[in-house]
Amino acid sequence: MFSWIKVQHQGVDVCINNAGLALPEPLLSGKTSGWKTIMDVNVIALSVCAREAYQSMKERKVDDGPIININSICGHRVVNNADAHFYTASKYAVTALTEGLRQELREAKTHIRATCISPGLVETECAYRLFSENPEIAVATYKSVKCLQAADIANAVVYVLSAPPHVQSGDIEITPVEQSM
Structure with missing residues (x-):
């Protein structure tokens, strides 16, 4: 992908990592293959x-390009849902990786x-994938609060990109105002 970008556009000025995957793989009964897939998408690819x-x-010599990692509130809080615990661990990793990246960038001057x-x-x-065996949970989750929309996240990205x-x-x-977490 980056070779293609170099040929087509000379390189990268901005990076927005927006891949994320949640699978219902609890800690006590999840499949190792599912855990590896989650880590490959949410941590390694990022x-x-x-x-x-x-x-x-x-x-x-682009010295001010942003790298934006779209994470999850689950990267800061553990929800009481076994199906989401491994996903949450991967998002905590994203939080740690972003801070590590900040430190390395600062050290690189x-x-x-x-x-x-x-x-x-x-x-x-995402919730439909996480609750694939019980999709009514996803429906109920999305009906429980006025959810954020993609435009809300895009506005946050624009804010970061427009900062001096x-x-x-x-x-x-x-988070949505009504979301308790």
């Missing part, structure tokens, strides 16, 4: 993209910034 974006920016945007309940296919180069937006948590 880390690879951040590394490659940084290398592309560095190569082209670059102005490339790393930000973590952590939405609460957004109406997507000397401003580091750290962790931005966005």
Whole structure:
């Protein structure tokens, strides 16, 4: 992907890592293959993209490009739902990776910034995948509060992108007003 970007667009100026996967794989009964899939998408792919974006920016002397990791409120709080515990662990990893990335970028004396945007309940296919064996739970979850919309997350991304180069937006948590978590 990054080779194609280099050929087509000369490189990366901005990286927005927005992949996420939740599977119903509890800690006591989940499948190792499911856990590996979650980690590959939520942690490894995000880390690879951040590394490659940084290398592309560095190569082209882009010194203020943002790397934005779209995380989850689950990266900061553990919900009482066994099906979500491994997903939550992967999102805690994203929180830690973003802070580690900030520290490494600072040590590299670059102005490339790393930000973590952590939405609460957004109406997507995520809950349907997580509760695939019982889809009425997903329906009830999305009806329980006025959910965030994709535009709400996009507005947070625009905020980060529009911040002056000397401003580091750290962790931005966005939740529906009615969501208790």
